[in-house]
Amino acid sequence: MQIAIIGSGNVGKALAGSFTRAGHDVTLTASNPDHAREAAAQSGGRAAESNREAAAAAELVALAVHYPLVDGVVAELGDALAGKVVVDVTNRVDPADPGSTMDGTSAAEQIQARAPEARVVKAFNTAFAARQADPVVEGVALDAFIAGDDDQAKQAVAELAGSIGFRPIDAGPLVMARALEAMALLNITLQLRNNWPWQAGFKLVGPTP
Numbered sequence: 541m542q543i544a545i546i547g548s549g550n551v552g553k554a555l556a557g558s559f560t561r562a563g564h565d566v567t568l569t570a571s572n573p574d575h576a577r578e579a580a581a582q583s584g585g586r587a588a589e590s591n592r593e594a595a596a597a598a599e600l601v602a603l604a605v606h607y608p609l610v611d612g613v614v615a616e617l618g619d620a621l622a623g624k625v626v627v628d629v630t631n632r633v634d635p636a637d638p639g640s641t642m643d644g645t646s647a648a649e650q651i652q653a654r655a656p657e658a659r660v661v662k663a664f665n666t667a668f669a670a671r672q673a674d675p676v677v678e679g680v681a682l683d684a685f686i687a688g689d690d691d692q693a694k695q696a697v698a699e700l701a702g703s704i705g706f707r708p709i710d711a712g713p714l715v716m717a718r719a720l721e722a723m724a725l726l727n728i729t730l731q732l733r734n735n736w737p738w739q740a741g742f743k744l745v746g747p748t749p
């Protein structure tokens with residue numbers, strides 16, 4: 541799959557490495573082009589000169605920037621997102637006031653509203669970068685929860701998640717991104733409160749036929 545990753549930080553690098561190892565073609569961008577080039581060199585991907593250039597050539601665009609920057613990035617990408625699978629990996633986090641982000645919406649729904657021609661899917665946000673880089677813990681494949689309104693787009697993301705080692709799980713329509721963002725918030729809060737090392741990920745146990 542031809543994949544553009546907007547953002548070359550913890551998430552951009554981790555997903556780029558996993559995607560290229562699985563045989564996908566990855567292009568990265570960053571605010572500082574040197575960071576995109578470094579991430580591309582580390583992960584076996586390529587750096588693009590601009591977000592639009594990366595998105596235009598991709599079948600799937602992953603948004604891996606901080607939430608406050610998403611609006612600007614989506615506006616910049618504009619019609620380059622039309623018809624594309626857009627994977628929202630972002631989380632909204634305010635550790636000082638966790639409830640403030642549980643406000644009856646989600647980043648993914650906001651992106652879909654701003655880019656109505658895009659096929660927005662929420663995925664990978666429930667896994668920390670360490671687990672995006674390596675989704676298998678002691679032989680157990682972590683679950684990748686995937687929410688979206690476009691079944692074909694969701695299926696493409698499920699195949700992508702499976703190709704890098706997750707067990708993909710269809711979490712329902714895009715509105716379920718609210719739950720996925722809250723799951724991430726829970727895990728972030730647990731790491732902060734307990735001084736855990738940002739390695740734990742979600743796995744449903746018990747029969748899930």
Ligand SMILES: NC(=O)c1ccc[n+]([C@@H]2O[C@H](COP(=O)([O-])OP(=O)(O)OC[C@H]3O[C@@H](n4cnc5c(N)ncnc54)[C@H](OP(=O)(O)O)[C@@H]3O)[C@@H](O)[C@H]2O)c1
Nearest residue numbers: 547548549550551570571572575604605606630631668669
């Ligand atoms: N870290 C995790 O474990 C994790 C897990 C799941 C979800 N998330 C979410 O994923 C998102 C990224 O987190 P992160 O930890 O990867 O952050 P990060 O390490 O700070 O990386 C953010 C990246 O975004 C780039 N960027 C900023 N503005 C940009 C623009 N206009 N166009 C293109 N790239 C731009 C930055 O470029 P520069 O390098 O040039 O500054 C940087 O490479 C956040 O929404 C976060 O909540 C994080």
